Amino acid sequence: MEVGPNSYEMSLEIDKQRIKLADRSLNYRGKEARINSRSSRKEMLEQDNNLEGQLLNTCEIIGITVKELTSYLRICLIENSGIV
Numbered sequence: 001m002e003v004g005p006n007s008y009e010m011s012l013e014i015d016k017q018r019i020k021l022a023d024r025s026l027n028y029r030g031k032e033a034r035i036n037s038r039s040s041r042k043e044m045l046e047q048d049n050n051l052e053g054q055l056l057n058t059c060e061i062i063g064i065t066v067k068e069l070t071s072y073l074r075i076c077l078i079e080n081s082g083i084v
Contacts (some may be wrong), residue, residue, distance in 0.1 A: 055069065
């Protein structure tokens with residue numbers, strides 16, 4: 001079976017369209033992934049800021065520095081883990 005010039009051109013055009021749609025789909029998925037990643041980072045940063053605020057408030061209330069509190073917590077974690 002011979003492929004005529006019109007059939008060949010038509011198949012090339014269909015391939016171009018198929019590739020274009022595939023590229024568009026990949027770009028869309030990439031964009032979605034970047035948006036989701038950005039949202040996750042924002043949420044983590046917000047949680048970190050909330051925890052930092054709680055830590056500072058706690059230190060202020062009990063009258064110690066953040067460094068003293070983190071040292072104390074580190075010691076407690078080590079003692080409770082059985083590493084000592």
